[in-house]
Amino acid sequence: MTNPLFYAKILLFGEYGIIEDSQGLTLPYSFYTGTMKLSDLDSEFEKKSNVSLQKYSEYLKNLELPENFKLNISAFQKDIKKGLFFDSNIPQGYGVGSSGALVAAIFERYSVNKLVPENISKDDLKNLKKVFGEMESYFHGKSSGIDPLICYMNLPILIENKENVDKVSIPASHEGKGAIFLIDSGMTGETGPMVQIFFEKMKTEGFRKTLKEEFIRYNNACIDAFLKKEMNPLFKNLKNLSVWAYEHFKPMIPQNIYNAWKKGLDTNAYYLKLCGSGGGGYILGFTKDYKKAEKMLEGFHKEVIYRF
Structure with a gap:
C-alpha cells in the first residue's frame, strides 16, 4: 500500500477576501503531513480517526459527484473495516488545512479516474475545486475547496477569483x-464562528465598502509584488493590510497577539496578518530583518517558512 504524503497548506494572502472575490495565494507547507x-x-x-472516517464515508456515499470525479466508496468502507485511519500531525484549528489534507488523501486514493496533478488543465482545476468544496463542506459548513486543492496539487496556487485558480511559481x-x-498563538481557532463574525460584519455597508476598496486592494497588491519579488511595494502594502486587519478584524486576532501586532506596526520591524480564519492557531509575520523581529517577539514560538 503506497502512502502518498499530503502536506499542510498556508494561505499567504486572501483570508476572508477570497469569500468576496479577492485574489489569494497559497503554498504547501511540508512541516506538517498526513497520510x-x-x-x-x-x-x-x-x-478515533477510524470512527470519524466511518461517519464521513456515509456523508460521501450520498454525495452526487460529477462522472469524472466519482469515488469508490465501497473500497473506502472496506478499508475502514480493515482498520484505515488518517495518520496526521497537522494541527487542527490552526489554519493550515487539516481537513483539506484528509479530503485530498481520500480523493487521491479512492477516485475512480486517476488524475496527474502536474497535467491538470485550468478547467479541470476549476471542477476539482468544486468537488473538493462539496467533500470538505462536511467539516466546517460551506467550503471553497481551496484547502484540499492545494494539499492535493502540492503546488503554489494563485486564486484569481471565486471561480478560477491556476498553478503559479x-x-x-x-x-x-x-x-x-x-x-503560534498557543490556542486553536474554530473556523465556523470566525466566518460567522465576518458575515455579521458584512451586513454593514461601511464594512463592505472598506473591505472592497481597501482590504482587497492591498491584498491583491501584496500578491502581485510578492510574485514579482518587489519587496518595497510588498512591505508598503503589507503595512496597510496589517493596519486594516488590526482595525477591522480585532475579534479574529488572538488576544495574546494584540500587543505584538501593534508593536510591529509602531516600529515597522515586522508586520503581522491572519493565517486562515484566525481566532487562534498561527499568525503570519513578514520582516526584512528576521533577527531583529525574533528578538522583539521573544516568548512566542516561531517557525520560518520562507527566506529572502
Missing part, C-alpha cells in the same frame, strides 16, 4: 535577512 494507513487500531488516536526561497514566519 492514509491501515493498522490494528491500537492507539486511541487511530481508533513563486520566487525561490534563499538565505537573506528577511523572512516570512509563523507565530
